[in-house]
Amino acid sequence: xxxxxxxxxAEVKAAIAATGRVAPxxxxxxxxxxxxxxxxxxxxxxxxxxxxxxxxxxxxELAAAISIPxxxxxxxxxxxxxxxxxSMHPQRLAAAVLAEIAARAEGYGxxxxxxxxxxxxxxxxxxxxxxxxxxxxxSTIIGQSLVNIFRALxxxxxxxxxxxxWGKQFGVVLASIAMYGRPDAVGEEAMALLEAQYARYSGExxxxxxxxxxxxxxxxxxxxxxPQARALWQWCVDLTLQAAEKNYNRLGVRFDHAYGESxxxxxxxxxxxxxxxxxxxxxxxxxxxxxxxxxxxxxxIQRKDGGTVYMTRDIATVEFxxxxxxxxxxxxxxxxxxxxxxxxxxAIMRAMGYARDVELVHIxxxxxxxxxxxxxxxxKGNMVYLExxxxxxxARALAVIDLKNPDLxxxxxxxxxxxVGVGAVVYNDLYQDTKRxxxxxxxxxxxxxxxxxxxxxxxxxxxxxxxxxAVEEGAATAGDATxxxxxxxxxxxxxxxxxxxxxxxxxxxxxxxxxxxxCYTTAREFGVFFEQCPVLKAESAELRAARLxxxxxxxxxxxxxxxxxxxxxxxxx
RNA sequence: GGGGCUGUAGCUCAGUUGGAUAGAGCAGCGACCUUCUAAGUCGUUGGCCGUGCGUUCGAGUCGCACCAGCCCCGCCA
Numbered sequence: 001x002x003x004x005x006x007x008x009x010a011e012v013k014a015a016i017a018a019t020g021r022v023a024p025x026x027x028x029x030x031x032x033x034x035x036x037x038x039x040x041x042x043x044x045x046x047x048x049x050x051x052x053x054x055x056x057x058x059x060x061e062l063a064a065a066i067s068i069p070x071x072x073x074x075x076x077x078x079x080x081x082x083x084x085x086x087s088m089h090p091q092r093l094a095a096a097v098l099a100e101i102a103a104r105a106e107g108y109g110x111x112x113x114x115x116x117x118x119x120x121x122x123x124x125x126x127x128x129x130x131x132x133x134x135x136x137x138x139s140t141i142i143g144q145s146l147v148n149i150f151r152a153l154x155x156x157x158x159x160x161x162x163x164x165x166w167g168k169q170f171g172v173v174l175a176s177i178a179m180y181g182r183p184d185a186v187g188e189e190a191m192a193l194l195e196a197q198y199a200r201y202s203g204e205x206x207x208x209x210x211x212x213x214x215x216x217x218x219x220x221x222x223x224x225x226x227p228q229a230r231a232l233w234q235w236c237v238d239l240t241l242q243a244a245e246k247n248y249n250r251l252g253v254r255f256d257h258a259y260g261e262s263x264x265x266x267x268x269x270x271x272x273x274x275x276x277x278x279x280x281x282x283x284x285x286x287x288x289x290x291x292x293x294x295x296x297x298x299x300x301i302q303r304k305d306g307g308t309v310y311m312t313r314d315i316a317t318v319e320f321x322x323x324x325x326x327x328x329x330x331x332x333x334x335x336x337x338x339x340x341x342x343x344x345x346x347a348i349m350r351a352m353g354y355a356r357d358v359e360l361v362h363i364x365x366x367x368x369x370x371x372x373x374x375x376x377x378x379x380k381g382n383m384v385y386l387e388x389x390x391x392x393x394x395a396r397a398l399a400v401i402d403l404k405n406p407d408l409x410x411x412x413x414x415x416x417x418x419x420v421g422v423g424a425v426v427y428n429d430l431y432q433d434t435k436r437x438x439x440x441x442x443x444x445x446x447x448x449x450x451x452x453x454x455x456x457x458x459x460x461x462x463x464x465x466x467x468x469x470a471v472e473e474g475a476a477t478a479g480d481a482t483x484x485x486x487x488x489x490x491x492x493x494x495x496x497x498x499x500x501x502x503x504x505x506x507x508x509x510x511x512x513x514x515x516x517x518x519c520y521t522t523a524r525e526f527g528v529f530f531e532q533c534p535v536l537k538a539e540s541a542e543l544r545a546a547r548l549x550x551x552x553x554x555x556x557x558x559x560x561x562x563x564x565x566x567x568x569x570x571x572x573x
Numbered sequence: 574g575g576g577g578c579u580g581u582a583g584c585u586c587a588g589u590u591g592g593a594u595a596g597a598g599c600a601g602c603g604a605c606c607u608u609c610u611a612a613g614u615c616g617u618u619g620g621c622c623g624u625g626c627g628u629u630c631g632a633g634u635c636g637c638a639c640c641a642g643c644c645c646c647g648c649c650a
Binding site for chain 1: 576577585586588594596599605631642645646647
């Protein structure tokens, strides 16, 4: 099914074409700025040049020549200087949009664009034996939103948590446990102790080459399947995943797989041989395997001691994903600082002859810094861990709820606080272009006004509140949408009509903020409507029914948008 | 030295096939709660769009050069 806005655009193009004055190739439309009282514009510049007439003249001629088909979503056509402006027919649009949303409810906006295609999303990827902190939550949150967005676009999405459970850094973890012992604790507390040991060990490692050698030895032992190393490794993995699972549940994050780097261990020797066979890489004099491609800096695929690196495992990972899932895209939601790594990875995959039918995409995101621009680090002691971040956000939300809505039952207060607090943290990572660096600004993050998750949730809750009262009063719904002609109603409806378009743009740009933006504007449009158009006390029962439909549609659409971001929409707050 | 990202209002940001008067929020000032949740709404103040040159009928948007900040550049991930 085609959504109303697409139909409107198609009708506009057809109407212009029907005049016979403009070649179809020159019929391009743009969305006018908000201050222009129109919904779609045809700039006549190019076509006018072709026809050798002044643009305003062509626009005027077209305005006179155009005929609007019966029942069209086009309401009005007029020339405005060199532009030909089209406005939607408010009543027919209202009927079409409300029907679409009523039919799909929270599934509004979904499209079958990606049907039959698979996308692998590589995200989160926490390090084993490390607590998750503000640094890694970006990948988790952005990645999950992209998963949601692509699913809504009809793709088969495979979410894979590429755990950092291998490599030399893991050798350090094992070596430090061997030296200081296994911490006597559980959950995040145990991990905090592991981190402290790790930090202590790597600190001393700088001055003691024997410790560095020991870490390397553990990493090799692990790769060689030494039972003691494997057992210790498994303990760390279980501990970390258990703790992570709690955070994932709170964030609404779910993976299809969590293979992790270790999963690819057995494939590495063949993979290295393959890079050599295809001459994508060569063996250096010192025994290491290196590649130098596309004028990119040289990079290592196998260490001179025979050990593997991140790159080796990433190559195997691509190969595995291709043969296992046959995706049209593999997207990596990873820190922008690894941009070069991915360019190198993608280059070597191409050089090996893989990745011909797949688009490999790195979605870089910026770093999180403190208010004064300092990086967050364990060493500096200014690190903020995910669990405490969510707890703090929830606690602050609860304080506001106690103030604003003290009559709510305690259990509901707690649930709402969780939704609002976690929503604020999620939104902080999604409301702007992901490649920007963000600052950890508690005031900004937990803001309850303006462009904030809370404001969006609040708008939804207001809708739901009206709908609840309507049910209590036994008010009729399923009204006549053509009664919705107030500017505030039309403004809101026009914006609701844009969700499918926003979803498509969010997918093509890998940009959840496009959805966030849409939600925010929806909330604002609803806010205006809320002030100007009484629903339960509308002038007539007929108008009340129609407005109730609009409120229901707004609630569904907002919930759909928030859902794409991974943010819950409470019934009341 | 090479490369990537960023530069738009005091602050945080939108502005993407180049189009009309560059938009929001926050902060500031002012107004609106006996009516559906004031976590709201409305008004108002605030811009050499980093700088320069170029392409174009038209540039915040495209090209080149420069400036500033952050980041990356073989045996970590």
